Amino acid sequence: MATIGDVAREAGVSRSTASYALSGKRPISQEVRLRVLAAAEALAYTPNAGARALATSRTKVLGLLAQFHEDEFAPAMMQYILGVTDTARDLGYDTLLVTEADGARALRRITDSRMVDGVVLMNIAQEDSRLPILRAAPQPGALVGLPGDCSGLDVFDLDFEEAGRGMVDHLHRLGHRELILISQPEHVVERGGAYVWRLRDAALERARQLGVTLHAVYGESRQPAVGRLLNALLDAHPSATGLLINNEAAAAALPSVTYARGLRVPEGLSVIGRYSAEFAATFSLPYSFIESAPDRLGAMAVRQLVRRVESTAARSEPFVVRFISPELVSRGSTAPPKAPPAR
Amino acid sequence: MATIGDVAREAGVSRSTASYALSGKRPISQEVRLRVLAAAEALAYTPNAGARALATSRTKVLGLLAQFHEDEFAPAMMQYILGVTDTARDLGYDTLLVTEADGARALRRITDSRMVDGVVLMNIAQEDSRLPILRAAPQPGALVGLPGDCSGLDVFDLDFEEAGRGMVDHLHRLGHRELILISQPEHVVERGGAYVWRLRDAALERARQLGVTLHAVYGESRQPAVGRLLNALLDAHPSATGLLINNEAAAAALPSVTYARGLRVPEGLSVIGRYSAEFAATFSLPYSFIESAPDRLGAMAVRQLVRRVESTAARSEPFVVRFISPELVSRGSTAPPKAPPAR
DNA sequence: CGCCATCGTCGAACCGGTTCGACGATGGTT
DNA sequence: AACCATCGTCGAACCGGTTCGACGATGGCG
Numbered sequence: 001m002a003t004i005g006d007v008a009r010e011a012g013v014s015r016s017t018a019s020y021a022l023s024g025k026r027p028i029s030q031e032v033r034l035r036v037l038a039a040a041e042a043l044a045y046t047p048n049a050g051a052r053a054l055a056t057s058r059t060k061v062l063g064l065l066a067q068f069h070e071d072e073f074a075p076a077m078m079q080y081i082l083g084v085t086d087t088a089r090d091l092g093y094d095t096l097l098v099t100e101a102d103g104a105r106a107l108r109r110i111t112d113s114r115m116v117d118g119v120v121l122m123n124i125a126q127e128d129s130r131l132p133i134l135r136a137a138p139q140p141g142a143l144v145g146l147p148g149d150c151s152g153l154d155v156f157d158l159d160f161e162e163a164g165r166g167m168v169d170h171l172h173r174l175g176h177r178e179l180i181l182i183s184q185p186e187h188v189v190e191r192g193g194a195y196v197w198r199l200r201d202a203a204l205e206r207a208r209q210l211g212v213t214l215h216a217v218y219g220e221s222r223q224p225a226v227g228r229l230l231n232a233l234l235d236a237h238p239s240a241t242g243l244l245i246n247n248e249a250a251a252a253a254l255p256s257v258t259y260a261r262g263l264r265v266p267e268g269l270s271v272i273g274r275y276s277a278e279f280a281a282t283f284s285l286p287y288s289f290i291e292s293a294p295d296r297l298g299a300m301a302v303r304q305l306v307r308r309v310e311s312t313a314a315r316s317e318p319f320v321v322r323f324i325s326p327e328l329v330s331r332g333s334t335a336p337p338k339a340p341p342a343r
Numbered sequence: 344m345a346t347i348g349d350v351a352r353e354a355g356v357s358r359s360t361a362s363y364a365l366s367g368k369r370p371i372s373q374e375v376r377l378r379v380l381a382a383a384e385a386l387a388y389t390p391n392a393g394a395r396a397l398a399t400s401r402t403k404v405l406g407l408l409a410q411f412h413e414d415e416f417a418p419a420m421m422q423y424i425l426g427v428t429d430t431a432r433d434l435g436y437d438t439l440l441v442t443e444a445d446g447a448r449a450l451r452r453i454t455d456s457r458m459v460d461g462v463v464l465m466n467i468a469q470e471d472s473r474l475p476i477l478r479a480a481p482q483p484g485a486l487v488g489l490p491g492d493c494s495g496l497d498v499f500d501l502d503f504e505e506a507g508r509g510m511v512d513h514l515h516r517l518g519h520r521e522l523i524l525i526s527q528p529e530h531v532v533e534r535g536g537a538y539v540w541r542l543r544d545a546a547l548e549r550a551r552q553l554g555v556t557l558h559a560v561y562g563e564s565r566q567p568a569v570g571r572l573l574n575a576l577l578d579a580h581p582s583a584t585g586l587l588i589n590n591e592a593a594a595a596a597l598p599s600v601t602y603a604r605g606l607r608v609p610e611g612l613s614v615i616g617r618y619s620a621e622f623a624a625t626f627s628l629p630y631s632f633i634e635s636a637p638d639r640l641g642a643m644a645v646r647q648l649v650r651r652v653e654s655t656a657a658r659s660e661p662f663v664v665r666f667i668s669p670e671l672v673s674r675g676s677t678a679p680p681k682a683p684p685a686r
Numbered sequence: 687c688g689c690c691a692t693c694g695t696c697g698a699a700c701c702g703g704t705t706c707g708a709c710g711a712t713g714g715t716t
Numbered sequence: 717a718a719c720c721a722t723c724g725t726c727g728a729a730c731c732g733g734t735t736c737g738a739c740g741a742t743g744g745c746g
Binding site: 046064094099100109112252253255260281283 | 393
């Protein structure tokens with residue numbers, strides 16, 4: 001493998017001159033520059049990443065910490081990851097994907113060893129043991145998801161509160177007065193998945209203000225449990241005319257449930273979900289939904305992270321907590337309830 | 344950040360002694376060793392990855408090249424990735440996930456720059472432009488998927504031919520004489536996805552030998568197109584009594600199709616799929632299926648790769664092409680056909 | 687014509703590890 | 717008592733880049 005020394009020798013200049021010719025950080029005569037470039041080309045020179053990292057303290061690699069919990073819906077995660085890797089590459093960075101169960105230890109490892117220039121954390125918990133480590137690390141960090149304490153980090157998330165209110169408003173406006181909200185499984189909440197209760201509590205609050213009855217329950221993450229649960233809910237609340245879904249598995253299971261019950265959407269039941277467009281397409285979901293935009297969130301986190309990595313000015317800017325506003329994608333699954341709601 | 348020089352000073356020894364004390368590559372007195380360890384502990388010393396990579400020519404990072412084609416079924420990919428990252432970590436390696444569209448360029452970048460000690464390639468095409476680059480690279484490589492030319496690389500894949508034969512055999516044994524096989528979309532084939540025709544051709548051959556009629560068609564990768572296709576197929580071949588599915592999207596769509604047609608499985612139609620257990624669980628698929636074991640394949644590829652990375656002896660061993668034999672997971676979705684097949 | 691700034695290049699140092707060769711101290715043989 | 721191996725440690729070199737300071741050549745200016 002050719003080193004910069006080989007290139008320099010081939011071009012008949014010193015190593016430093018070769019380096020400057022390639023980086024352009026000092027003026028080099030046109031003639032020498034072309035000789036160096038030609039030599040580099042001829043020898044198929046590629047700088048050694050380790051050596052460069054050692055000299056510059058920059059690796060051009062970002063860490064991405066994602067945890068895969070058994071009871072979570074893995075396909076949804078893929079979108080976030082792609083948003084991060086694609087954006088990182090556009091900005092000249094590679095991505096180290098870390099899925100280790102012990103996230104705190106993994107984070108310490110990659111930051112202390114200086115393998116990465118910055119870190120994106122996903123699956124943020126309310127009290128996340130990785131955050132103190134990330135705050136103390138020399139590299140900047142960005143979160144996809146809102147923790148209890150945002151200090152010292154850039155945070156990006158969907159505005160789940162607004163999403164919850166939006167769902168209730170939308171159905172209330174159509175005339176609905178009794179709704180069901182199915183959230184993620186209770187495990188997710190226990191693990192500190194704040195987005196679950198952020199959406200739910202905001203929806204409950206808004207429902208209270210509007211005089212709407214809202215039955216909020218935890219869901220399941222797997223079939224057939226989630227299908228059974230949906231059936232049980234529809235049985236238990238026969239007068240409810242609208243269903244809000246903050247649970248991918250439930251959304252995926254609903255079509256077969258409504259079909260089996262001979263229940264028509266939106267005539268017999270109005271439905272609004274919260275998931276990504278990609279997810280909707282994969283499962284061919286016929287429901288109006290609030291786009292959770294995982295790719296956009298991943299991209300935003302990376303862009304901010306790279307700004308901080310590359311500019312010392314940016315590094316001292318105040319930290320941001322940015323919520324993207326929920327956008328309702330209409331698929332015609334909501335309508336005014338039948339005058340005397342009956343199933 | 345503490346360097347090994349800091350540790351050495353703290354312990355009152357030379358840098359080299361500190362290094363030997365930590366690595367154990369030369370005998371060091373118990374007393375000095377403990378002093379060095381204590382110093383390292385006290386200073387929270389972690390070796391700089393770049394410096395170590397430069398000195399040892401080892402990064403302890405593996406590259407994972409995965410491509411996400413629009414018309415492919417992304418959730419299935421997740422399983423392969425987790426198989427790789429988890430196994431790599433168990434063996435002491437981190438994983439650089441590269442999803443760049445231009446896989447050949449990406450591969451050149453990470454190998455030439457010595458960012459990785461080895462590379463796992465996924466989404467292997469019959470004529471894969473990345474393979475010549477990987478063969479020429481100084482790092483070993485492993486493939487998940489079978490290309491036209493396996494030379495110079497370790498290859499791991501499901502035995503799709505045996506899977507195709509197994510599906511046909513199984514239904515033939517039950518008495519079926521007319522079957523439908525729905526494969527991946529034609530795009531996948533055009534892109535060189537050999538597993539599609541490996542399974543199909545072997546199934547056709549076996550069907551011919553057994554005197555079974557087999558209608559083999561390309562599928563779609565998305566709803567609702569794939570649902571329409573399934574309906575059209577069942578309409579077009581009313582006397583077919585068995586359905587073979589080598590297409591995740593079709594498998595996911597089938598339950599609603601059979602339900603809508605009032606078709607019972609296995610009474611009215613026997614079904615066998617080919618997908619992963621994880622996939623089956625996610626979509627709650629009630630069909631017997633041939634386990635494609637993505638996590639196992641990813642793990643096998645990584646283990647072999649690491650063997651070659653870590654032992655010069657292993658590096659010169661002959662290359663392996665290893666097929667895992669298809670395993671049928673029975674879910675009771677196959678049965679003898681009704682005597683006069685009618686729908 | 688002499689002076690100074692700029693340009694273009696070079697040598698050397700440095701980043702933070704690992705590893706080789708050397709060397710004094712120790713202990714066991716003959 | 718002399719000798720040799722082994723043990724434990726150190727200094728120096730090296731991995732392959734980047735970057736700083738220096739310095740000769742060039743050119744503009746007074």
